[in-house]
Amino acid sequence: MTPPPPAEAAVAGTAVGRAFDRDAATRRIEAAFKYLLIGCIAIALGTLVVLIVDIVIDGAPQLSPSFLTDLPSRIDPASAGIGPAIAGTLWLMAVCAAFIIPVGIATAVYLEEYANRERWHNRFIEVNIQNLAAVPSIVYGILGLAFLVRGPIGMGRILVAGGLTLGLLVLPVLIVAAREAIRAVPPSIREGSMALGATRLQTIRKQTLPAALPGIATGTILALSRAIGETAPLIVIGASAFATFTPSSPTDAVTALPIQIFQWISESQDEYKLQAATAIMVLMAILLAMNAIAIWLRNKYEQKW
Amino acid sequence: MEAATAQGASPGGFRPLGKRRRRPGEEIVRALLFVAAAISVLTTVGIVFALVEESVSFFGDVGTRFFTDTEWTPLFQDPQYGIWPLLNGTFLITGIGILVAIPLGLGTAVYLSEYASPRARRIIKPIIEVLVGVPTVVFGYFALTLVTPVLVQDLLGVNIQFNALSAGVVMGIMIMPTIASISEDAMTAVPQGLREGAYGLGATKRQVATKVVFPAAISGIVAAIVLGISRGIGETMIVLIAAGLNPNLGVNPTEGYATITTFMGATAKGDNPVGTIGYESIFACGLTLFVLTLIMNMIAIRFVRKYREVYE
Numbered sequence: 001m002t003p004p005p006p007a008e009a010a011v012a013g014t015a016v017g018r019a020f021d022r023d024a025a026t027r028r029i030e031a032a033f034k035y036l037l038i039g040c041i042a043i044a045l046g047t048l049v050v051l052i053v054d055i056v057i058d059g060a061p062q063l064s065p066s067f068l069t070d071l072p073s074r075i076d077p078a079s080a081g082i083g084p085a086i087a088g089t090l091w092l093m094a095v096c097a098a099f100i101i102p103v104g105i106a107t108a109v110y111l112e113e114y115a116n117r118e119r120w121h122n123r124f125i126e127v128n129i130q131n132l133a134a135v136p137s138i139v140y141g142i143l144g145l146a147f148l149v150r151g152p153i154g155m156g157r158i159l160v161a162g163g164l165t166l167g168l169l170v171l172p173v174l175i176v177a178a179r180e181a182i183r184a185v186p187p188s189i190r191e192g193s194m195a196l197g198a199t200r201l202q203t204i205r206k207q208t209l210p211a212a213l214p215g216i217a218t219g220t221i222l223a224l225s226r227a228i229g230e231t232a233p234l235i236v237i238g239a240s241a242f243a244t245f246t247p248s249s250p251t252d253a254v255t256a257l258p259i260q261i262f263q264w265i266s267e268s269q270d271e272y273k274l275q276a277a278t279a280i281m282v283l284m285a286i287l288l289a290m291n292a293i294a295i296w297l298r299n300k301y302e303q304k305w
Numbered sequence: 306m307e308a309a310t311a312q313g314a315s316p317g318g319f320r321p322l323g324k325r326r327r328r329p330g331e332e333i334v335r336a337l338l339f340v341a342a343a344i345s346v347l348t349t350v351g352i353v354f355a356l357v358e359e360s361v362s363f364f365g366d367v368g369t370r371f372f373t374d375t376e377w378t379p380l381f382q383d384p385q386y387g388i389w390p391l392l393n394g395t396f397l398i399t400g401i402g403i404l405v406a407i408p409l410g411l412g413t414a415v416y417l418s419e420y421a422s423p424r425a426r427r428i429i430k431p432i433i434e435v436l437v438g439v440p441t442v443v444f445g446y447f448a449l450t451l452v453t454p455v456l457v458q459d460l461l462g463v464n465i466q467f468n469a470l471s472a473g474v475v476m477g478i479m480i481m482p483t484i485a486s487i488s489e490d491a492m493t494a495v496p497q498g499l500r501e502g503a504y505g506l507g508a509t510k511r512q513v514a515t516k517v518v519f520p521a522a523i524s525g526i527v528a529a530i531v532l533g534i535s536r537g538i539g540e541t542m543i544v545l546i547a548a549g550l551n552p553n554l555g556v557n558p559t560e561g562y563a564t565i566t567t568f569m570g571a572t573a574k575g576d577n578p579v580g581t582i583g584y585e586s587i588f589a590c591g592l593t594l595f596v597l598t599l600i601m602n603m604i605a606i607r608f609v610r611k612y613r614e615v616y617e
Contacts, residue, residue, distance in 0.1 A: 048432070125343070139539070
């Protein structure tokens with residue numbers, strides 16, 4: 001019944017359990033408690049299964065190649081598609097990646113390789129990143145609205161503004177992952193490099209960063225997959241839902257897959273809700289693919305030192 | 306020299322063999338890296354500045370009516386500015402969510418930390434992480450098109466589309482992985498010696514889990530719950546899709562409620578030019594939200610530090 005491998009299980013299940021020969025009532029309570037815990041997991045995982053099945057049942061019938069390329073339609077749900085939404089999401093990803101990859105890695109390198117923890121400003125940066133990770137996503141939308149869309153920069157409701165807003169939102173995710181990856185590189189690698197006469201910068205560029213790269217890549221994909229599903233900040237910066245054309249440059253108006261999904265859910269006609277389910281299938285498929293790549297990267301390149 | 310001591314690699318620090326050569330390139334890179342790290346601080350400054358700037362003009366117009374009015378209708382002809390209905394909706398729905406998330410999350414954490422074989426853990430943990438990755442707009446769809454018709458309309462027989470109950474229940478599913486993973490970390494950090502001591506005294510597995518490990522990890526568990534609440538308060542899409550937009554001071558979970566986040570989302574969707582009270586009210590709500598989650602986060606960090614101090 002109880003699997004033997006862990007040490008504590010062996011102690012509990014065999015040695016102690018048999019030595020005192022617990023009475024039936026105790027054993028029943030023990031078993032009931034265990035099944036209660038398993039029930040908690042089952043409810044959570046069961047909900048996930050129901051959610052996925054529900055969406056596939058609603059969404060699968062509308063899935064077709066033309067759905068992926070057509071424009072969304074206000075008049076005819078049957079001919080509506082997510083072409084502009086997919087293009088918008090890809091542009092947002094590109095802008096977001098171009099922003100978070102250099103800034104995230106540089107921040108992680110600074111904090112791990114250069115920053116002196118004794119200095120207050122370095123500790124302040126760390127606490128600040130911790131706090132930023134807990135700021136609700138909709139508040140980042142306000143930041144984008146006040147500084148990027150309007151205000152001093154005032155670039156308007158364009159994809160660059162959306163991508164940067166999402167970038168600021170997921171930057172802490174990448175920083176934390178990149179720091180962990182850099183920290184996992186053993187000091188002996190650095191010491192060896194420096195003992196051979198490399199400067200600190202050469203050591204980072206030629207030894208530490210290459211060794212940490214798989215972890216950083218995994219973190220980047222996870223950060224981007226978080227950005228791809230975000231809706232609230234884009235609503236706040238004023239993403240337009242019914243794009244009448246497919247964005248072809250990062251200065252076109254913001255539109256994105258989750259925004260399109262939200263707009264269709266908000267329509268009163270049930271046909272549009274089914275379209276939303278189909279678009280959700282596409283979004284979830286993209287997310288699953290990204291996560292699969294991240295897991296594959298981690299398993300393939302993970303180094304044990 | 307400072308850099309060498311920061312590295313802390315060799316005992317006694319490095320002693321340069323010859324004369325130390327200045328390397329301007331290295332210094333420039335160091336400065337650039339520091340600038341990148343400072344962007345995160347600028348982000349915080351930007352958030353606070355944006356929120357406060359517009360909120361100042363909002364409170365200039367509204368004053369203490371933010372706390373004294375009992376209705377929230379800033380966009381109406383006869384505007385009322387009481388934040389309470391929005392706070393009420395926020396905490397009611399988050400409360401339902403946390404009631405769902407605590408048993409599921411803690412049950413999962415205890416099982417993974419105390420009962421699961423390494424193999425079971427390897428299978429269960431990634432699946433729970435999938436739950437973390439589900440976009441909240443998807444949870445919103447789930448709440449509106451499945452939980453509301455089945456749970457509220459069929460099971461409870463209340464004929465209503467937008468309600469706090471289904472938004473809250475689904476929010477609980479969304480929060481659950483946060484609570485599970487942080488409290489599992491706290492439970493795994495409890496030293497093995499405590500468990501062995503308890504087993505040596507004849508405790509059962511359940512007793513060890515509930516009377517030794519759970520209390521020993523309590524500060525981490527509290528931190529997990531506080532962070533869960535904070536996530537719930539800041540959640541927008543589930544509530545915006547499934548709970549309606551009706552500012553409501555009641556407590557009946559089968560009614561519709563507006564929350565701080567849904568008001569912000571719905572108002573931002575409409576057209577509110579800069580300088581109007583509608584535009585400013587988004588920022589005042591944002592500031593309220595920011596302060597609430599900041600307090601929650603600070604409490605959580607304090608609790609996390611506490612359990613780290615004890616065992617490391």
